[in-house]
Structure formats: C-alpha cells, structure tokens
Amino acid sequence: MISYPSQFVLNLLRSKGFESYLVGGCVRDLLLNRTPKDFDVITTAELKEVRKQFRRSARAEVVGRRFPVCLVHIKGSVVEVTSFETGARTSKGKEQSLYTLLPKCSNKKDLFRCKNSLRRDFTINSLFYDPFANKIYDYTCGMADLRSLKLETVIPAKLSFKEDPGRILRGFRITARLGLSISTETEAAIWTYSSLVKSLDKNKIMIELNYMLSYGAGEPSLRLLWKFKLLEFLLPVHAAYLDEQAIKEDAQASNMLMKLFFHLDNLVACDRPCDCTLWIGLLAFHLALVDDPQDALVVWAFASVLYHGEWESGVKFAKEHAKTSVNFVPEIRTSSIYKSDEEIAKAVTKLASLVMHSIPALVEHNSLLQSMSRYPSFPRSGMVFVPRKAGKLASAIFKMLASDVQLYKSERRKNSKINYGMLGMGHLSETGFVLGKIILETMNSGIVVDGEDSEAGQCQLKTEGTEEIGQSQLSDLVNHQLAAMNDEGQLLSIPNSESRQGKNKKRKLVENIAVADKKMVSGNHELFEKHEYKENKEEHQKLVKLSQKANLSSTKDSLPENKINNRKWLTNDRKKITSANQSSLDQARHVKTEEHSTCPPSQSTLSENHQVIANNYNIDLDAKTTNESDSKKKRSHLSLVEIFKVKESQKPHKNKLSKPQLPVSSSDE
Numbered sequence: 001m002i003s004y005p006s007q008f009v010l011n012l013l014r015s016k017g018f019e020s021y022l023v024g025g026c027v028r029d030l031l032l033n034r035t036p037k038d039f040d041v042i043t044t045a046e047l048k049e050v051r052k053q054f055r056r057s058a059r060a061e062v063v064g065r066r067f068p069v070c071l072v073h074i075k076g077s078v079v080e081v082t083s084f085e086t087g088a089r090t091s092k093g094k095e096q097s098l099y100t101l102l103p104k105c106s107n108k109k110d111l112f113r114c115k116n117s118l119r120r121d122f123t124i125n126s127l128f129y130d131p132f133a134n135k136i137y138d139y140t141c142g143m144a145d146l147r148s149l150k151l152e153t154v155i156p157a158k159l160s161f162k163e164d165p166g167r168i169l170r171g172f173r174i175t176a177r178l179g180l181s182i183s184t185e186t187e188a189a190i191w192t193y194s195s196l197v198k199s200l201d202k203n204k205i206m207i208e209l210n211y212m213l214s215y216g217a218g219e220p221s222l223r224l225l226w227k228f229k230l231l232e233f234l235l236p237v238h239a240a241y242l243d244e245q246a247i248k249e250d251a252q253a254s255n256m257l258m259k260l261f262f263h264l265d266n267l268v269a270c271d272r273p274c275d276c277t278l279w280i281g282l283l284a285f286h287l288a289l290v291d292d293p294q295d296a297l298v299v300w301a302f303a304s305v306l307y308h309g310e311w312e313s314g315v316k317f318a319k320e321h322a323k324t325s326v327n328f329v330p331e332i333r334t335s336s337i338y339k340s341d342e343e344i345a346k347a348v349t350k351l352a353s354l355v356m357h358s359i360p361a362l363v364e365h366n367s368l369l370q371s372m373s374r375y376p377s378f379p380r381s382g383m384v385f386v387p388r389k390a391g392k393l394a395s396a397i398f399k400m401l402a403s404d405v406q407l408y409k410s411e412r413r414k415n416s417k418i419n420y421g422m423l424g425m426g427h428l429s430e431t432g433f434v435l436g437k438i439i440l441e442t443m444n445s446g447i448v449v450d451g452e453d454s455e456a457g458q459c460q461l462k463t464e465g466t467e468e469i470g471q472s473q474l475s476d477l478v479n480h481q482l483a484a485m486n487d488e489g490q491l492l493s494i495p496n497s498e499s500r501q502g503k504n505k506k507r508k509l510v511e512n513i514a515v516a517d518k519k520m521v522s523g524n525h526e527l528f529e530k531h532e533y534k535e536n537k538e539e540h541q542k543l544v545k546l547s548q549k550a551n552l553s554s555t556k557d558s559l560p561e562n563k564i565n566n567r568k569w570l571t572n573d574r575k576k577i578t579s580a581n582q583s584s585l586d587q588a589r590h591v592k593t594e595e596h597s598t599c600p601p602s603q604s605t606l607s608e609n610h611q612v613i614a615n616n617y618n619i620d621l622d623a624k625t626t627n628e629s630d631s632k633k634k635r636s637h638l639s640l641v642e643i644f645k646v647k648e649s650q651k652p653h654k655n656k657l658s659k660p661q662l663p664v665s666s667s668d669e
Contacts, residue, residue, distance in 0.1 A: 157189035275426030306436025309410030
C-alpha cells in the first residue's frame with residue numbers, strides 16, 4: 001500500500017546511509033487498511049542534504065520557515081520529507097515541558113524519534129514506521145488510542161490547541177473520517193480555545209475545510225463544526241439554517257444540506273478526492289433553495305440536465321421522477337407535473353441564475369452580510385475564506401444553464417463512470433456531472449412513500465467503478481505490535497456492541513431492549529395468533545362445519561315429524577362439538593405455555609422475576625409499584641421480555657446485538 005514515490009525516497013535515503021521512516025497520518029491509515037491521503041517521510045539527513053541527493057533523480061525544493069520541509073516531486077506525486085535536525089522552533093518553556101514528558105530512551109536514535117513525536121498533534125499521528133525492519137515506534141501510547149479509536153493530544157490538550165489552533169480543525173477532520181471518539185480533556189479544550197480558529201490564516205482555513213469536504217468526510221465534519229459552534233463563523237448562513245432546522249420535529253428527515261454532503265461522501269475518498277469547486281457549488285445550490293424555494297420538478301430537471309449532459313434526456317428523466325412527493329422543507333415545494341417544457345426551461349434557467357448569485361455570499365464580505373439578513377437574531381460573522389478564483393470556477397458550472405438550458409450540451413463523454421482524475425482537477429463538465437448526480441440522489445432520498453421518507457435508491461444512478469467504503473479494520477501489523485507491547489498478552493479491540501465499556505454499553509443495551517419491546521408490542525401477538533391458528537386450522541374448520549349443521553338442525557327442530565330424530569342427531573353433534581372445543585382449547589393452551597412463560601400469580605412474584613431480568617441486562621429497574629397502571633405496564637413489559645427470550649432461544653444463534661456506528665464526538669468516559 002506504500003506508494004512508489006514514497007518507496008523511492010525511503011530507499012534512496014537509506015542507501016546513502018541515512019535513517020528514514022514513514023511518520024504521521026500515513027502510518028495511522030496504513031494500520032487501518034486505508035489508503036493514505038499522502039505520505040510523509042522523516043530522516044536523519046538535513047534538508048539541504050536531502051535536496052542534494054534528489055537533484056539528479058527528481059525535483060526537490062525546501063519550503064517553509066517555521067516548519068521547513070523538502071518537497072520531492074516524483075511522477076506527478078509529492079512526498080514531504082522532514083528532518084530530525086530541523087524541528088519546529090519552540091520556546092524554552094515549551095522545550096522544558098517536553099523534556100518532562102520524555103520516557104527513558106536507550107540510545108540517540110530513540111531520543112530523536114521520541115522528541116519528534118512529542119511535537120506532533122495527536123497520539124495516533126505520532127507513530128514511526130520503519131519499512132525495512134517492519135517495525136512501529138510508539139512513544140505516546142498511539143497504538144492503544146488507535147485500537148480504541150480515540151482522539152487524544154500528545155501534550156496536554158489546552159497547551160496543544162493554544163500553540164496551534166489549526167489542530168482543532170485537523171482533529172475534527174480525523175474524527176469525522178475515522179469515526180473516532182474525542183477524549184474528555186480534548187473536548188473540553190476545544191470548547192475553551194475554539195475561538196482561536198478565527199485568528200488562523202484564511203488560506204490555512206480553506207486548506208483544512210477542503211480536506212474535510214473533498215475527501216469523503218463532509219457530512220460528519222459539518223456536524224462537528226456545527227456542534228462546537230465553529231460553523232457559525234466559518235459558514236454562518238448554513239449554520240443559521242441548521243439551527244433553524246434543529247428546532248423542527250422532522251429536522252433529521254428534512255435536513256437537505258446534510259443529505260447533499262452525505263451523498264458527496266459516498267462518491268469521494270482520500271484516493272479519489274474532488275476539487276473544491278464541487279462543494280462550493282453544493283453550498284451555493286443549497287443557499288439558493290433556502291432563499292427562494294423551488295418546485296420539485298424544477299430541481300429534478302436542473303440536476304438531471306447536469307447529469308445527462310443535455311436538455312431532452314434531462315427533462316424526460318425529471319418528468320418521470322417528479323410525480324413522487326419529496327420532503328425537504330423549506331427548500332422544495334410541491335411538484336407541478338403539468339408544466340410545459342418551455343415553462344420548465346424558464347424555471348431551470350432562473351434557478352441556475354439564483355445559484356450563481358449565491359456564490360458571492362461565500363467569497364465576498366458584503367454579500368455574506370446581506371445573506372445573513374435572513375437570520376436577524378443570528379450572530380453575524382464576517383469570515384470569508386473561499387478564494388474568488390474558486391468562486392468563479394464554481395459559477396462557470398451553471399453559466400450555460402443560466403443562458404439557455406435547452407441548448408445545454410456537456411463536453412463530457414456519455415457514460416456513468418466518474419473520471420476521478422478530471423474531478424480532482426476541477427474539470428467543469430465532470431464536476432457538473434457529479435454535482436447533478438449528488439442532487440438527484442439527494443432528491444431521491446427525500447421521496448415520501450406512504451407518509452414516510454424513502455432512503456432506498458429509486459433513481460438507479462449507480463456509478464460504475466465505485467465501491468462502498470465499509471468500516472476499516474486494523475491490520476495484522478497492529479495486532480503483532482500490540483501483542484509485543486502488552487506484557488500480559490491482552491489485546492485491546494475495536495469498540496463494538498459486545499466490548500464497549502461504561503455508559504455507552506448501558507445506553508446501547510437500554511436502546512436495544514426498548515426497540516425489542518416496541519417490535520414485540522406490534523408484532524409478537526400477531527405472530528402468536530398466526531401460529532396458533534395454523535396449528536388448529538383443521539379443528540376450526542371442523543367446528544365451523546359442525547356449528548353450521550347445528551344451526552340447520554335447530555331449524556329442523558321446528559318440524560313435528562322430524563322432532564325426535566333431530567333431537568337425537570343434535571345431541572350427538574353437541575357432544576362432538578364439546579369434545580372438539582375441549583381438544584382445541586387444550587392444544588392452544590399447550591402452545592401458549594411453550595411460547596409464553598407462566599404468568600405471575602402475584603405482585604411479589606412479578607417483582608422478583610422482573611428484577612432478575614433487569615439484573616441480567618445490568619439495568620436497575622424499580623420493582624415496586626405505586627398504582628394499578630404501573631403494575632399493568634410492568635406486567636406487560638415482563639411478558640414481552642420473556643416471550644422475546646423464549647423465541648430467541650428457539651432460533652439458531654446469531655449475533656445478539658448489531659454492531660453500532662462508531663461515535664463521532666461522544667466522550668470516551
């Protein structure tokens with residue numbers, strides 16, 4: 001998984017007698033079986049010597065004043081090389097605090113590596129990997145934090161963020177991408193020093209935000225920025241929208257902004273990123289809809305034309321899918337199916353113009369303040385960090401639609417496979433195609449079927465050459481290293497539904513029990529009735545026939561000439577009916593006895609059984625009741641739990657609890 005340019009740099013430095021290692025996020029990603037965004041090399045050679053060594057074989061240049069690095073250009077890739085000898089310039093006070101954290105180092109090489117690791121941001125980014133010895137060097141418990149998927153700073157969090165506020169944004173990006181939990185100390189420090197992010201250089205903010213939104217972690221990154229109140233001065237209009245949506249009861253279902261970035265994340269990743277023009281276009285598109293809500297048919301047509309690359313195919317596709325209702329409030333209005341093509345074209349042209357006029361709110365201070373007038377009670381931020389050049393490129397995507405959409409013709413080749421090389425370079429036709437696909441998938445996810453939102457893919461817009469990125473697993477190297485590091489031989493494991501500790505475990509158990517109870521309330525009694533009916537179907541049919549005969553015989557009873565014979569016949573049939581009824585009742589009781597546990601005869605027995613079940617789930621439940629209604633509730637709950645346990649025992653053993661999603665920003669305690 002190590003790229004050829006990185007291997008070339010490592011091998012050349014080693015052949016010249018210098019120590020060389022992979023360091024930082026690339027080591028973390030390799031251990032998680034993920035493709036690294038880039039590769040960083042650290043060496044014992046000075047940067048001038050590094051530049052000299054690559055003068056003939058590649059282009060190398062030293063950049064940066066505070067944190068100097070040597071950029072080695074090989075076959076279109078860039079490898080960053082740093083030196084142990086040229087660490088960051090730190091004050092005496094900080095150097096003093098670093099020395100207090102140093103463990104006992106056996107040799108000079110250990111001391112170099114250890115001191116360098118203490119200058120890094122997070123423990124999971126402080127690992128060194130020697131590819132020649134296949135060995136990991138860990139001086140900050142980074143392997144343990146990687147195993148537990150926890151974000152922890154190397155030095156105390158407050159000191160770390162005060163030194164470099166950019167680490168807050170970097171921490172959000174890593175947390176969102178890997179699904180980490182943020183430690184209590186780190187989270188507290190983020191709340192304390194988040195305002196320092198405003199002091200960062202605008203170019204650095206743009207770089208960090210682009211890493212968040214262009215590499216497959218856009219939606220969780222936006223949620224983290226919003227949670228910690230950083231979005232309100234980075235993207236204030238969209239933060240105000242999220243605050244407004246959070247007040248509504250159906251905010252989770254109708255949050256179109258998050259759905260747009262969710263579908264963007266499904267298409268891009270670290271090894272196939274997009275250019276910033278794509279997410280700038282998405283933000284501007286959403287802003288236009290919030291300012292001026294559109295007919296659903298118009299939005300379908302707008303996205304479909306971008307996706308299909310021409311007007312006729314696009315409007316045909318839009319008309320077919322606009323018959324369904326889409327639940328996005330306030331962005332989407334009810335669709336008007338009977339509009340003519342000319343009317344649709346006029347509305348799509350208007351929407352494209354609105355999107356173009358929304359881009360200045362992302363790149364110009366005055367336009368941003370004007371857009372914020374929609375939210376008078378929301379604090380106004382003058383933060384604008386998106387370059388004007390990027391805004392102009394994003395605007396060019398919609399220029400043709402805004403002039404004459406019926407003449408729109410994309411230069412892109414007609415196929416459903418995304419060209420990630422062109423997408424990463426910001427090619428307009430490829431970016432427009434992907435933007436149209438994202439909007440169509442978002443509209444499709446908001447379709448209402450029988451009063452509920454549908455997340456199933458109805459549009460069938462699957463892109464060739466893309467695959468679902470599942471949850472990463474640690475490689476064998478991690479297990480080997482942890483086994484060597486742990487004297488007791490106990491390996492830490494990735495948190496899951498069986499092994500999570502503390503409050504998270506209790507909360508998940510409570511939630512699973514609640515879900516099971518709800519499902520059984522609506523389903524178990526019906527299943528039992530069907531089972532009982534199936535077992536006694538023949539007896540029921542017999543009873544129906546016998547009762548019909550009995551009714552007929554009662555009519556014949558009124559005839560004097562057949563009175564005696566009918567009385568004998570009726571007596572015999574009544575005996576058969578009684579016997580059949582008793583047999584059916586016994587059989588039904590037998591089935592109920594198997595599926596239900598014996599009902600508790602008294603409140604004291606109920607309390608004891610209820611407490612036993614509660615203890616089995618490590619949940620403290622109050623066994624005492626104060627009124628009759630509470631008693632009924634507990635009796636119902638006990639019955640359902642017992643039915644659930646009996647039914648589960650009759651099924652073949654599978655995983656007891658489904659694996660939950662890893663927390664994004666919950667506390668580690």
